[in-house]
């Protein structure tokens with residue numbers, strides 16, 4: 495028995511997604527669950543794949559920021575049952591490898607072996623196109639379709655009173671941004687934090703820094719609209735780095751010291767270098783933005799040793815999805831972080847290409863598909 499549904503499929507990079515009929519088995523294999531999606535956000539990482547900045551296999555259902563309901567569970571599944579509300583994780587973990595056991599499940603061996611190749615844990619795809627061919631699912635999820643078959647550890651149960659559009663964003667932008675500040679940078683109340691890029695990820699880095707009580711939060715972007723949003727999410731100072739000199743403004747704002755933490759949430763070499771260049775002695779630059787394939791950066795290693803600077807990467811906000819997803823939903827429902835204002839547009843699957851046009855043009859924060 496199979497389930498048929500519409501999904502937005504990447505047929506060729508650089509071309510619009512095609513909404514087409516696809517199918518998957520209605521009975522989950524052992525260790526997997528069938529999820530009926532309630533909502534999916536449009537993230538810039540999907541856009542990297544869509545425009546060909548990342549080389550990905552095709553045909554592929556894009557989308558990796560989703561929430562929904564468990565429809566059926568496969569043999570051996572113990573942590574989920576039918577009817578559970580779940581947020582999907584694009585780093586399903588084996589819970590056994592040295593990274594999982596060591597508390598860094600986003601680095602799980604299974605992720606690099608399978609999810610990163612857009613396949614299930616057994617190295618195969620689950621979805622079939624109308625012509626009978628295999629269809630990849632982005633990060634092993636493929637949330638731009640109403641159904642997904644995912645490993646048990648890719649579906650994290652959360653409380654039922656969070657609306658799906660907001661919960662979906664916990665599946666990428668919120669966890670990535672808040673986590674970059676809280677988990678990766680470990681922002682302290684004495685820190686001045688710069689967040690470079692105020693889109694879905696950057697605004698969450700701002701509210702992550704606010705959550706842990708950072709002394710000052712400086713937001714930089716090239717769009718005044720985004721900077722207005724940044725103030726709403728907790729920025730104490732804003733810089734439009736198209737018109738203003740970033741390094742000079744940071745120097746003014748910090749009496750020449752620089753910032754203790756700089757989080758890059760764009761994915762461009764010059765802004766990663768700029769984040770590193772404005773660090774105070776002993777400071778940390780976090781690379782949360784993801785660059786196009788093949789991009790390199792240049793830094794001065796003498797300054798790095800002399801001033802004990804750190805440049806560190808942040809994958810999925812260095813999170814532990816099992817505990818961080820429910821925690822972030824609690825923070826939201828108790829009013830400590832704002833997820834409502836992130837959802838600037840709710841759209842139908844058929845309007846997905848228009849949603850990506852808006853993301854490209856920097857209009858709004860997140861467009862979210864509801865099913």
Ligand SMILES: NC(=O)c1ccc[n+]([C@@H]2O[C@H](COP(=O)([O-])OP(=O)(O)OC[C@H]3O[C@@H](n4cnc5c(N)ncnc54)[C@H](O)[C@@H]3O)[C@@H](O)[C@H]2O)c1
Nearest residue numbers: 538539691692693694695715716760761782783784809810
């Ligand atoms: N590390 C991770 O685990 C992870 C997870 C999700 C997304 N990402 C990456 O994070 C990046 C941001 O994703 P998003 O969904 O927030 O994107 P977005 O398009 O919503 O936001 C990008 C922001 O950067 C701003 N910007 C663009 N060029 C700029 C410049 N030169 N100077 C200052 N600001 C500039 C834009 O105006 C926009 O506000 C992407 O590269 C995405 O792939 C990383």
Ligand SMILES: [Zn+2]
Nearest residue numbers: 537539666667
């Ligand atoms: Zn994402």
Ligand SMILES: [Zn+2]
Nearest residue numbers: 588591594602
């Ligand atoms: Zn593992």
